[in-house]
Amino acid sequence: MPYTKKIPLKVKLLTLFFLFLINPGLITHHLHAHDVGNLEQSSLAELVDSTSPSVVTIAIKGTRKVQQNPFFDDPFFERFFGQPQPPREREFGGGGSGVIVDGIQGYIITNHHVIEKAEEIKVFLKDGGEYLAELIGSDPGTDIAVLKIDLSRTISQMSLGDSSLLRVGDFALAIGAPFGLSQTVTSGIISALGRPQMSSDGYGDFIQTDAAINPGNSGGALVDLQGQLIGINSAIYTRSGGNIGIGFAIPVNTVKNIMHQIIEFGSVKRGLLGVIISDINKDIAEQLGLEVETGALIQEVSPNSAAEEAGLLVGDVITSVNGEETETSSDLRNAIGLKRSGESVEIMILRENKAMTLSATLGELVAQEPVKADELNSLLAGAELADFIPEGKIKPQGVVILSVLPNSNAANARLKKGDIIWAVGNNSIANLDDFVAIIKDKNILVLRV
Structure with a gap:
């Protein structure tokens, strides 16, 4: 058996120290010449040079209505004071950034909230180029918008x-x-x-x-x-x-x-399954005799929906969509909501603890166009309204307030974004049309929210 002598740790460290004094490059080479992708860690300049021309600056302009005292609407005000009425609109500006994803067609991705309510959108390239942009469409649900600029040459894209x-x-x-x-x-x-x-x-x-x-x-x-x-x-x-x-x-x-x-x-045609669902936890699983503690439990199936046509039933537990696990109700909502209407999906379920696979052709979740309450009744000025369609339902069940301007009549009435109006006085409402018919020309409104 050959003899091997153990070298003390202290001697090893001293040896490394003297090697570093003689040739520090032996160590610094290993510390700083490690490649990250095709670049050295010491600088990301080449990466920035290659990608930054595809990122643009966006500037927007627009006008918004200004809530004013109803006193100014009286023609007597102008006759008595001999002054024109104050302006009803005010200009606003803003901006953000965007990414060129097609340098030939001129398509640019940005956020929905960057260009929301913009009347003019300008795009500024890193090389100084300036363009008016057309809004192709946007999706508030994912906060994504697509712009297009007219190009006479090919530009950098990401x-x-x-x-x-x-x-x-x-x-x-x-x-x-x-x-x-x-x-x-x-x-x-x-x-x-x-x-x-x-x-x-x-x-x-x-x-x-x-x-x-x-x-x-x-x-x-x-x-x-x-x-x-x-x-x-x-x-x-x-x-x-x-x-x-x-x-x-x-x-x-x-x-x-x-x-x-x-x-x-030009817009997102979002898929709709037509179920009301809830999460599963240990307590619910025990009460229902389920062998799983994750998934989306179906509480209700809407009539004439994609879910009903596919054969889904109340009590079914959805465990995956197209092979992707759905551990919570949010997972299912995202899995369906990010798919296109008309698309077929394979849904794995547990029914009485037996695994089954069903196929569903998704319906369409219709985007609600906001209505300005100013146009309906000045008492609600400053609010934007739409039909309220609960998650998984097909028909509206009231009116939802989408936004409320500060210091507006709606704000003074203590209405808030997300409020659901289900009745006016003693009159129940099913949708926005019912609401409009009741509040028209009313001087006093009693809303049940």
Whole structure:
């Protein structure tokens, strides 16, 4: 047996120290020459140079109605004071960022909230080019909008990645124009995946990143180290209005789905299954004798819906859609809501603890067009209304308030966004048409919310 002498740890460390003094490059080479993609960790300049021309700055202009005292509407005011009535509209401006996804056709992705209610949209390229943009369509549910600019030449475009391949800890760059500044780049990592939407009526989930995202970054690019788009920056969690290291981006796979629908149809034709569902927990599973503690439990099936035609029943537990697990009711809502109406889906269910697979052709979730309450009755001025259709239902069951302007008549009446109006006085209402017929020309309104 050969003799081997153990070298003390102290001697080993001293040896490494002297080697470093003689040739520090032996260590620094291994520390700093590690490739990340095709780039060295010491600089991301080449990556920024290749991707940043595909990110644009967006500026918008528009007008909004200004709530004013009804006293000003009286012609006596003008006759007595000899002054014209104050203007009823006020100009507003804003902006954000966008990403060029087709440098030939001129298609640009941004957030819905960046261009919402804009009457004029301008796009500014990094090279100084300036264009008027056309809004092709937008989807409030996923906060995605598609713009188009007319091009006389081909411009840089961003290649689209695959957000299903992302892992927590992957490096990422956020590119945009925060606070009205020129294009800015920040770096960080993917902090979390599958974060839920911040609004109850949103679809899909978020990528969370600690790359600094600030106001003005909305609609900009979240890029991986291969130079591919992995998300559209959309929101931040903050109490001060600035970045605290918690930013959110819409996954690029969701962006691709919605973008193709908007380009093809001009809007999103969102799928509808027609069920009312709830989550399952341990207590519910025990009470119902279920052998699973995850899934979407069907509480109600709407008549003449895709679910009824597919043979789904109350008490069924939906466990997957097209092979993707649905552990919660939110998972099912996103799985169906991000698919196109008319699309067929394979639904795995448990019925009396026996697995079954059913096929359903999705109906269409009709987008509700908002109605300005000013046009219906001045007592409700400042509110926007629409039919209220509960999740999984086909017919409306009242009127929902979509928004309320501050200091408006509606705000003074203590109406709030999300309120559901189900009756006016003693008269029940089923939809917006019923509501309009009752409130027309009324001087006093008693709303049941």
